[in-house]
Amino acid sequence: MNRKKKIDCCKCKAQAECCRLGVWVDLDEAKKILALGIKGGDFFHLEKDNNYPSGYRVGTSIEDEQCTFITGDGLCAIHKIDYSLKPVHCKEFPYENGKLSDIAEYLCVMAKARKKPKKPRAKLSKKRQKCL
16 A cells, blocks of 8 residues: 655645645634634634534634734744644644545645656657647
């Protein structure tokens, strides 16, 4: 079986690129993060979702904007203060449930680089070219 190497985010040259849309966070997780008092960081769009331990989730961005916890130097403010409180989705990305996430090829520079390019179309024979 041909297994691909796991993506190492520490080697990424565009580390905040994957944070450009924010993530969903469990409400209880969000409360702990808010207690850190990070300036500028906030949560939006409270929604009921039984897939989260508290039964609710909140987003770290408004619409399609970048995560509000990204600092001016492009790094995560939560990670800088207390990595243990960094949202689970952020810690695991570009993986989700042990597999490469479906959206990784859009948000992860390293996943894009790994994607196999499409095979070039075969060249037409001289005989076929004359017909065109």
